[in-house]
Amino acid sequence: MILTILxxxxxxxxxxxxxxxxxxxxPVIFFSIFAAxxxxxxxxxxxxxxxxxxxxxxxxGLATELREFLDANSSLxxxxxxxxxxxxxxxxxxxxxxxLAVQISRAQQSGRYDLIVKLPVEFPETLSxxxxxxxxxxxxxxxxQNPMAVAIVTSMIKGxxxxxxxxxxxxxxxxxxxxxxxxxxxxQSQSDGQPVAIDEPVFFRMTKPSAVFAAMxxxxxxxxxxxxxxxxxxxxxxxxxLVSDAAVTQEANSPTDEAFRIIAETPxxxxxxxxxxxxxxxxxxxxxxxxxxxxxxxxxLEEAESGTLDRILVSQAGLFQIICGKWLGIFLMGCLxxxxxxxxxxxxxxxxxxxxxxxxxxxxxxxxxxxxxFAMSMAMICESRSQLNAVSVVLILSMSAVGGSMIPRxxxxxRMKDIGQxxxxxxxxxxxxxxxxxxxxxxxxxxxxxxxLGSALVLGLFxxxxxxxxxxxx
Amino acid sequence: MTEGxxxxxxxILTLDNVRKSYRNLDALKGISLQLFPGELLGxxxxxxxxxxxxxxxxxxxxxxxxxxxxxxxxxxxxxxxxNVRSGLVPQNLAIYPDLTVLQNLxxxxxxxxxxxxxxxxxxxxxxxxxxxxxxxHSLTRTLSGGMQRRLNIACSVLHRPQILLLDEPTVGVxxxxxxxxxxxxxxxxxxxxxxxxxxxxLDEVEMRCDRIxxxxxxxxxxxxxxxxxxxxxxxxPHWVNLRFDHPCQMPLPQFVFDEPRTSATRLMQxxxxxxxxxxxxxxxxxxxxxxxxxxxxxxxxxxxxxxRSLRE
Numbered sequence: 001m002i003l004t005i006l007x008x009x010x011x012x013x014x015x016x017x018x019x020x021x022x023x024x025x026x027p028v029i030f031f032s033i034f035a036a037x038x039x040x041x042x043x044x045x046x047x048x049x050x051x052x053x054x055x056x057x058x059x060x061g062l063a064t065e066l067r068e069f070l071d072a073n074s075s076l077x078x079x080x081x082x083x084x085x086x087x088x089x090x091x092x093x094x095x096x097x098x099x100l101a102v103q104i105s106r107a108q109q110s111g112r113y114d115l116i117v118k119l120p121v122e123f124p125e126t127l128s129x130x131x132x133x134x135x136x137x138x139x140x141x142x143x144x145q146n147p148m149a150v151a152i153v154t155s156m157i158k159g160x161x162x163x164x165x166x167x168x169x170x171x172x173x174x175x176x177x178x179x180x181x182x183x184x185x186x187x188q189s190q191s192d193g194q195p196v197a198i199d200e201p202v203f204f205r206m207t208k209p210s211a212v213f214a215a216m217x218x219x220x221x222x223x224x225x226x227x228x229x230x231x232x233x234x235x236x237x238x239x240x241x242l243v244s245d246a247a248v249t250q251e252a253n254s255p256t257d258e259a260f261r262i263i264a265e266t267p268x269x270x271x272x273x274x275x276x277x278x279x280x281x282x283x284x285x286x287x288x289x290x291x292x293x294x295x296x297x298x299x300x301l302e303e304a305e306s307g308t309l310d311r312i313l314v315s316q317a318g319l320f321q322i323i324c325g326k327w328l329g330i331f332l333m334g335c336l337x338x339x340x341x342x343x344x345x346x347x348x349x350x351x352x353x354x355x356x357x358x359x360x361x362x363x364x365x366x367x368x369x370x371x372x373x374f375a376m377s378m379a380m381i382c383e384s385r386s387q388l389n390a391v392s393v394v395l396i397l398s399m400s401a402v403g404g405s406m407i408p409r410x411x412x413x414x415r416m417k418d419i420g421q422x423x424x425x426x427x428x429x430x431x432x433x434x435x436x437x438x439x440x441x442x443x444x445x446x447x448x449x450x451x452x453l454g455s456a457l458v459l460g461l462f463x464x465x466x467x468x469x470x471x472x473x474x
Numbered sequence: 475m476t477e478g479x480x481x482x483x484x485x486i487l488t489l490d491n492v493r494k495s496y497r498n499l500d501a502l503k504g505i506s507l508q509l510f511p512g513e514l515l516g517x518x519x520x521x522x523x524x525x526x527x528x529x530x531x532x533x534x535x536x537x538x539x540x541x542x543x544x545x546x547x548x549x550x551x552x553x554x555x556x557n558v559r560s561g562l563v564p565q566n567l568a569i570y571p572d573l574t575v576l577q578n579l580x581x582x583x584x585x586x587x588x589x590x591x592x593x594x595x596x597x598x599x600x601x602x603x604x605x606x607x608x609x610x611h612s613l614t615r616t617l618s619g620g621m622q623r624r625l626n627i628a629c630s631v632l633h634r635p636q637i638l639l640l641d642e643p644t645v646g647v648x649x650x651x652x653x654x655x656x657x658x659x660x661x662x663x664x665x666x667x668x669x670x671x672x673x674x675x676l677d678e679v680e681m682r683c684d685r686i687x688x689x690x691x692x693x694x695x696x697x698x699x700x701x702x703x704x705x706x707x708x709x710x711p712h713w714v715n716l717r718f719d720h721p722c723q724m725p726l727p728q729f730v731f732d733e734p735r736t737s738a739t740r741l742m743q744x745x746x747x748x749x750x751x752x753x754x755x756x757x758x759x760x761x762x763x764x765x766x767x768x769x770x771x772x773x774x775x776x777x778x779x780x781x782r783s784l785r786e
Binding site: 312 | 535562582586630641
């Protein structure tokens with residue numbers, strides 16, 4: 001008997017190609033999608049690099065060396081930010097003012113940078129040239145999407161300055177010691193008989209070279225380790241260094257003894273609370289919107305199968321009115337669904353819906369329109385509700401995977417991001433990101449709205465063209 | 475069957491040489507018929523005969539390849555020609571199972587252009603007509619099969635159609651519900667509505683329909699009252715068979731004997747001919763041991779017209 005039950009299961013599966021696809025092919029498809037995402041993109045065997053943007057208003061020697069240091073790092077992909085249109089650079093404010101902010105903001109919104117290294121106007125020529133009460137300032141501008149980027153680049157820049165510091169200090173120390181103790185030239189100095197490695201790349205607590213020199217001038221026997229002991233002697237590869245953020249959290253302009261200071265800036269987080277939650281809300285809302293929309297569109301196929309559609313068609317309602325009515329219902333349902341999601345996010349997670357209400361309305365109506373047309377066109381293509389269910393699961397999950405509803409798009413390779421643009425999930429999420437994260441003006445949503453409404457229009461027309469086949473059911 | 479009502483007056487619907495093909499299949503090969511007000515016209519035929527295609531053509535869901543379908547406005551009616559109200563009762567339950575009875579009636583009434591106070595009044599009438607008043611607020615999916623069938627019909631009459639097309643309206647219902655449905659239909663015909671019904675139930679067509687149309691392979695192979703159909707096909711409506719214990723040596727007028735003359739058969743125009751036959755047998759002193767009398771019905775007509783081979 002058990003064998004017979006098993007046989008029934010087997011026969012039903014064998015006779016149902018769609019179920020076979022769902023059971024055996026879908027997992028493989030999704031494995032491939034996620035593998036492609038996490039393997040740094042389709043047909044790419046290299047590790048994903050951190051994409052670092054570079055913007056410096058002055059080409060000092062130290063800046064050039066820092067840039068070369070970053071360029072040489074194989075785990076970074078360093079490039080200069082695209083230049084602004086000359087007309088946008090006002091001479092009154094200069095590139096370091098509002099224009100620089102615009103340049104950085106655009107670069108962030110392009111999604112092509114995990115982090116931007118910004119060097120200020122007063123960036124020194126050498127590490128020794130830092131002023132009395134100022135540090136060598138490096139700003140890391142991030143949109144917060146890739147939280148690891150700041151820690152990784154911070155540690156690398158610390159490594160750069162550590163090397164520079166070590167070189168400067170050791171060079172001067174040797175000069176002093178050679179002069180006072182007439183030690184032969186070499187790579188070691190003595191302190192209480194203890195050898196001190198001076199050419200070994202180590203992690204110093206970064207004290208200005210000038211302070212070290214002053215101490216050495218006052219006391220011929222002075223060694224940096226006496227007053228500024230090594231807090232740690234760790235390899236740069238030590239993971240612990242990744243969480244060393246003391247320099248990052250200090251105020252940028254406070255008087256300091258430190259030779260350099262790294263500041264992480266997240267412009268988007270300065271003026272709002274919990275903007276990242278808005279992205280999750282949008283991602284989940286769009287995913288479920290697609291499912292609910294196709295579910296509602298499937299009612300059209302149900303009505304065709306049951307004969308209800310025939311009855312409605314015989315009534316005073318024409319096919320055009322039926323299609324439009326269904327579309328409008330799905331559209332309004334979608335708007336309501338997204339709105340409820342964001343209202344909840346505002347109430348519980350304190351996203352600022354009211355502040356971005358106009359952008360929210362634009363993106364929500366565009367997304368709901370595209371979704372409604374997509375769902376209706378799917379219903380027109382499929383022959384039955386069961387077919388629609390199977391096809392929609394495949395398409396929606398695929399679109400959501402590459403579109404960013406399931407996995408943040410910043411972890412994807414550029415190629416995967418480009419593929420994601422084929423799904424309007426990606427366009428919708430990009431739009432919401434601009435509204436809630438980058439706080440961009442409505443005009444910046446032009447591309448997203450154009451694509452979404454264009455999709456809505458094209459798929460809507462496609463639906464109308466195909467709707468005639470509903471009459472031919474039977 | 476009801477009295478053999480001959481259609482009188484002006485037809486409300488005329489089909490003239492209607493043809494419809496699907497790819498390689500000729501579904502309708504030139505259908506011509508008329509439907510009269512107050513008439514219940516039964517369409518009968520094997521599966522694939524073209525009944526549903528014809529209903530879809532009449533309802534406007536399909537456009538015929540050729541031929542004309544004309545809806546005639548009734549004398550004194552304000553409806554323009556071709557603007558005669560019609561309703562469709564599909565074969566499946568074309569109602570929303572997750573709406574209540576009242577909600578279903580409301581939405582289908584509105585779709586037919588009935589609204590406001592008129593709709594409320596019609597709904598009340600229709601609920602009583604379909605014996606669903608006590609289930610007004612029940613979800614449709616909780617109703618019995620017969621109730622759902624009645625609601626299925628009720629949703630199509632809220633706008634008081636002059637032509638109602640019913641595609642197998644009594645499939646899967648018990649005899650009581652079927653009786654109720656036909657009494658509902660009879661009320662509609664009494665009000666002047668023309669009903670066109672397809673069914674596989676022979677007894678329904680025989681007993682309920684004023685006229686019968688038999689379709690096969692996209693053609694109307696016969697139409698008329700049952701008596702007319704029997705006359706057209708079998709010849710006479712009654713059949714009598716006499717069996718004798720011993721071979722009957724005497725001739726019996728109009729009887730056909732088999733060998734060895736122990737069984738004789740004849741067709742009768744009327745049952746009143748049977749006493750005459752019995753009198754003749756008594757006169758010739760030939761008493762049959764068994765007498766079988768049978769009246770021909772639609773099944774005989776149908777098999778005569780369409781043959782006995784299985785269809786799709």
